[in-house]
Amino acid sequence: MVRKTKEEAEQTRKDIIEAARRVFHECGVVRSTLEKIAKAAGVTRGAVYWHFENKAELFFAMREDVFAPMIERTDAILFSDKFDNPLDAIEASVTEFFRVLEDCSVVREVFEIMISRCEYVDEFAEIEAEIGKPAQSFLAKIEAMYLKAAEKGMLREGLVPIDVARDTWAFTSGMLHLLLSCQRGSDLALHVPSMIKTHMSLRRKG
Known part of the structure; x- marks a missing residue:
């Protein structure tokens, strides 16, 4: 079960990174928010903060x-x-x-x-x-x-x-x-x- 949770967490991280790329490209980095990225990734903003401290780290x-x-x-x-x-x-x-x-x-x-x-x-x-x-x-x-x-x-x-x-x-x-x-x-x-x-x-x- 622990292994599965780690795999799921890694997949969530990848999904967030991919979503960030799409949002950054569409909106520009300054106008992109972690809320927009979370929505594009299909996760909560809390999930984004779990993996990344801020937008710069995600970038x-x-x-x-x-x-x-x-x-x-x-x-x-x-x-x-x-x-x-x-x-x-x-x-x-x-x-x-x-x-x-x-x-x-x-x-x-x-x-x-x-x-x-x-x-x-x-x-x-x-x-x-x-x-x-x-x-x-x-x-x-x-x-x-x-x-x-x-x-x-x-x-x-x-x-x-x-x-x-x-x-x-x-x-x-x-x-x-x-x-x-x-x-x-x-x-x-x-x-x-x-x-x-x-x-x-x-x-x-x-």
């Missing part, structure tokens, strides 16, 4: 629910032993990120919430730095890979690893914002793989 749980598997997936590619050239690993990892973004509506919704449906004010004013940590982590990872490429003589001569890492960071961030702001029906997503390929080719030793 982080929603983000982590998507980010953790996404980061695990792209890191597995980035640090895979199958790539002799670190530049191939960067290209494959970034390409996979955008493939998942295009194929998985839940992932896209979470990024849309974070980028265009959340005002970092009031209780969210102090967590903006925390929100940006995955991007900073991404920068550090690709800088390490560019350093490896330079050590192996695979990076184009004259390029500085940290500079090209920042450029790839900015390229990826810019592409993400473009894709999320484009109207439905835009064919930009179709060109993403070739754009990434071109971006990386400029870094390869001739």
Whole structure:
């Protein structure tokens, strides 16, 4: 019976997170309330408070629910032993990120919430730095890979690893914002793989 109760509690937590994502996406984070989320999840407000202290904690749980598997997936590619050239690993990892973004509506919704449906004010004013940590982590990872490429003589001569890492960071961030702001029906997503390929080719030793 205890095991069943734990399973039910975990399912309720998942239902609340899923409901929060839908409500955040539809209403925006500021206009979303725990009451709205509870109603969307089919639970009481007390049940929401049982699992989450406040809206900010629920917001982080929603983000982590998507980010953790996404980061695990792209890191597995980035640090895979199958790539002799670190530049191939960067290209494959970034390409996979955008493939998942295009194929998985839940992932896209979470990024849309974070980028265009959340005002970092009031209780969210102090967590903006925390929100940006995955991007900073991404920068550090690709800088390490560019350093490896330079050590192996695979990076184009004259390029500085940290500079090209920042450029790839900015390229990826810019592409993400473009894709999320484009109207439905835009064919930009179709060109993403070739754009990434071109971006990386400029870094390869001739």
